[in-house]
Amino acid sequence: MDFQEMQARARSVRSRYAEVEAADYGRSWTTEEIMLGFLGDVGDLAKLVQGKAGVRPRDDLDEALAHELADCLWSVLTLADVYGVDLAGAFTSTMDELDQALTAD
Template sequence: MDFQQMQERARAVRSRYAEVEASTYGRSWSTEEIMLGFLGDVGDLAKLVQGKAGVRPRDDLDEALAHELADCLWSVLTLADAYDVDLAGAFTSAMDEIEEALAED
């Protein structure tokens, strides 16, 4: 799956979530609430990283880590879409800047 397909799939999943939220809560989540959900996912990811270091072991660690990384990526894609950020372009620019700074060291 290429980046554009990932963005489109994230958008479709977000749309479905919005429908469920509207049905359950009477409105869809705001970008602030999506961000708070992302923070929760990052916390879960941190625990799984601890697990990889042997601090919080669990039987399904590799599967859970992959799932949580994907959840976090979905949140980033969703937030970028909500704020009309060209994430592919921004990523390319950021990596170019970092590589240039590293080359100067």
């Protein structure tokens, strides 16, 4: 799956979540609530990273880590979509800037 397909898939899943939220809560989540969900996912990811370091072991660690990384990526794709950020372009330019900074040292 290429980046544009990932973005479209994330948008589709977000749209379905909005329908569920509207049915359950009478409205879909705000951008701020999506961000708070992302923060929760990052916290879950941090626990799994601790697990990889041996601090919080669990039987399904590799699967859980992959799942949580994907959850976090979905949130980033969703937030970029909401705010109209060309994430592929921003990633490319940011990596170019970092490469330049690292080459200059």
